[in-house]
Amino acid sequence: xxxxxxxxxxxxxxxxxxxxxxxxxxxxxxxxxxxxxxxxxxxxxxxxxxxxxxxxxxxxxxxxxxxxxxxxxxxxxxxxxxxxxxxxxxxxxxxxxxxxxxxxxxxxxxxxxxxxxxxxxxxxxxxxxxxxxxxxxxxxxxxxxxxxxxxxxxxxxxxxxxxxxxxxxxxxxxxxxxxxxxxxxxxxxxxxxxxxxxxxxxxxxxxxxxxxxxxxxxxxxxxxxxxxxxxxxxxxxxxxxxxxxxxxxxxxxxxxxxxxxxxxxxxxxxxxxxxxxxxxxxxx
Amino acid sequence: xxxxxxxxxxxxxxxxxxxxxxxxxxxxxxxxxxxxxxxxxxxxxxxxxxxxxxxxxxxxxxxxxxxxxxxxxxxxxxxxxxxxxxxxxxxxxxxxxxxxxxxxxxxxxxxxxxxxxxxxxxxxxxxxxxxxxxxxxxxxxxxxxxxxxxxxxxxxxxxxxxxxxxxxxxxxxxxxxxxxxxxxxxxxxxxxxxxxxxxxxxxxxxxxxxxxxxxxxxxxxxxxxxxxxxxxxxxxxxxxxxxxxxxxxxxxxxxxxxxxxxxxxxxxxxxxxxxxxxxxxxxx
Numbered sequence: 001x002x003x004x005x006x007x008x009x010x011x012x013x014x015x016x017x018x019x020x021x022x023x024x025x026x027x028x029x030x031x032x033x034x035x036x037x038x039x040x041x042x043x044x045x046x047x048x049x050x051x052x053x054x055x056x057x058x059x060x061x062x063x064x065x066x067x068x069x070x071x072x073x074x075x076x077x078x079x080x081x082x083x084x085x086x087x088x089x090x091x092x093x094x095x096x097x098x099x100x101x102x103x104x105x106x107x108x109x110x111x112x113x114x115x116x117x118x119x120x121x122x123x124x125x126x127x128x129x130x131x132x133x134x135x136x137x138x139x140x141x142x143x144x145x146x147x148x149x150x151x152x153x154x155x156x157x158x159x160x161x162x163x164x165x166x167x168x169x170x171x172x173x174x175x176x177x178x179x180x181x182x183x184x185x186x187x188x189x190x191x192x193x194x195x196x197x198x199x200x201x202x203x204x205x206x207x208x209x210x211x212x213x214x215x216x217x218x219x220x221x222x223x224x225x226x227x228x229x230x231x232x233x234x235x236x237x238x239x240x241x242x243x244x245x246x247x248x249x250x251x252x253x254x255x256x257x258x259x260x261x262x263x264x265x266x267x268x269x270x271x272x273x274x275x276x277x278x279x280x281x282x283x284x
Numbered sequence: 285x286x287x288x289x290x291x292x293x294x295x296x297x298x299x300x301x302x303x304x305x306x307x308x309x310x311x312x313x314x315x316x317x318x319x320x321x322x323x324x325x326x327x328x329x330x331x332x333x334x335x336x337x338x339x340x341x342x343x344x345x346x347x348x349x350x351x352x353x354x355x356x357x358x359x360x361x362x363x364x365x366x367x368x369x370x371x372x373x374x375x376x377x378x379x380x381x382x383x384x385x386x387x388x389x390x391x392x393x394x395x396x397x398x399x400x401x402x403x404x405x406x407x408x409x410x411x412x413x414x415x416x417x418x419x420x421x422x423x424x425x426x427x428x429x430x431x432x433x434x435x436x437x438x439x440x441x442x443x444x445x446x447x448x449x450x451x452x453x454x455x456x457x458x459x460x461x462x463x464x465x466x467x468x469x470x471x472x473x474x475x476x477x478x479x480x481x482x483x484x485x486x487x488x489x490x491x492x493x494x495x496x497x498x499x500x501x502x503x504x505x506x507x508x509x510x511x512x513x514x515x516x517x518x519x520x521x522x523x524x525x526x527x528x529x530x531x532x533x534x535x536x537x538x539x540x541x542x543x544x545x546x547x548x549x550x551x552x553x554x555x556x557x558x559x560x561x562x563x564x565x566x567x568x
Contacts, residue, residue, distance in 0.1 A: 109418075130414030134393075134454055160479050168465055170418055177473075181452055184477040186484065189461075193468040195444050200470065203487075 006252040013153045014262035017270055018062055024273050025063045035276035036065040037095040038087050042080060042102045043073030052099050058265045064272055077107045084114040094279055095121030095272040121271035124171055133178040139271045144176035146263035147208060147229050150254060156227055159184035164201050166190045167210030172231060176208055209240035219245025228253040231260050290536040297437045298546035301554055302346055308557050309347045319560035320349040321379040322371045326364060326386045327357030336383050342549045348556055361391045368398040378563055379405030379556040405555035408455055417462040423555045428460035430547035431492060431513050434538060440511055443468035448485050450474045451494030456515060460492055493524035503529025512537040515544050
């Protein structure tokens with residue numbers, strides 16, 4: 001198969017972000033500060049365990065302390081809330097990540113919303129979402145921020161383009177839609193109840209797939225020249241986009257793996273360093 | 285001119301809402317409670333003065349106490365914040381409305397966000413927006429809620445329809461988009477940077493005009509059979525929609541005046557009664 005699609009190399013974008021972080025981590029070290037991300041995991045889901053370990057390793061490789069808090073799957077909402085409150089108070093912790101999903105008996109939204117906005121480096125709080133939507137203050141969710149970062153790294157213009165987002169979750173579809181809107185895209189938000197999805201996607205200059213279903217977006221849905229951002233990750237390293245088929249029409253496309261994923265992790269690291277710097281400044 | 289458009293009679297929808305409120309206001313009276321809306325106005329803008337007086341009159345007519353706080357145009361942000369904090373603490377006040385816009389030297393966002401979420405009956409706080417976006421808890425902004433209420437009153441289905449919202453303000457375009465999304469519409473958000481706006485509007489089953497420009501939406505932008513919701517109000521009782529022209533294609537349309545406007549005020553009254561009931565329950 002031949003193609004002229006530009007492969008949007010997330011691994012390279014992530015490396016550039018991490019390279020820039022090193023100097024900042026060095027400056028913090030000069031002030032006696034080590035940026036620290038606390039990851040909280042409840043239960044022993046193997047996929048979540050892998051994610052948490054990946055994030056921890058990424059922290060350590062760059063010089064960020066990763067503090068892992070592992071809680072039993074029987075943990076109650078109020079116990080989890082208390083753990084998070086302790087982390088909020090801990091001056092040595094700059095970012096808090098609660099690994100999604102938590103066991104179903106826990107009120108995940110209440111747990112997320114316990115995270116103080118200054119430490120919400122994963123962008124999961126209700127207030128963080130609203131501040132993102134209004135374009136100020138908080139750390140946006142990492143995957144939406146990663147999608148924007150890749151577009152920016154490749155100088156792909158957003159303003160005035162028609163972006164179609166497939167998915168409407170609180171930490172992906174909704175925030176990425178509002179971030180694209182705030183960058184002056186015209187944004188259409190699609191989901192499981194959308195009719196004639198193929199026709200709507202065909203009108204998009206930028207397609208964001210955030211469905212959670214393998215190879216969901218078909219090649220003939222893509223307008224020639226459109227940009228395809230695959231935020232999906234399904235078992236077996238398969239995205240939400242039929243990559244080979246979409247590539248035939250797309251002007252640019254993110255692969256899976258090595259597309260949005262590594263930039264999401266780099267964004268988490270960046271937010272943690274941002275939080276450490278802000279904390280050091282407010283302590284001066 | 286002849287037409288088969290259904291005129292969506294906002295005055296009638298508002299009357300129905302207010303009729304239902306009377307019984308609830310009566311029950312509160314039986315508990316010795318009078319629902320109370322505090323309206324805060326800074327400066328002496330004549331249009332704002334008219335709006336605040338209209339809202340106050342609407343309260344009084346139905347048996348809600350309207351407490352008007354008029355502040356000098358030189359009021360500082362911190363003075364305004366303190367006034368709002370006092371109203372937050374006042375157990376006799378159930379809802380707080382800060383009339384937009386405030387003089388430009390005031391940080392309006394900080395003032396809005398001082399309103400406690402329990403009393404944010406106008407749906408202007410950052411947290412209220414997020415809770416609306418996530419579909420829980422807070423009072424939504426009144427105009428978006430009014431638009432949904434009119435659609436519901438006329439049994440116009442939202443699920444699976446393509447809604448095009450023109451405008452992206454924090455209290456109108458953004459929240460109405462997310463409310464329509466949460467009702468399972470496919471939603472496109474357009475604005476001043478949108479290209480080929482006419483073509484996008486032509487693909488809509490439901491058009492929401494929230495632009496703030498008189499007769500902005502043209503008749504030939506409307507797909508035959510579409511529903512047109514005009515949230516605009518411009519000088520001389522002119523909406524954001526070219527009403528006569530759009531009527532030729534629309535299956536249903538809100539007029540200006542007597543469309544979205546009266547339902548917005550009725551929604552504010554309803555939220556105030558809701559807030560009074562919730563306060564009475566949490567005091568039991």
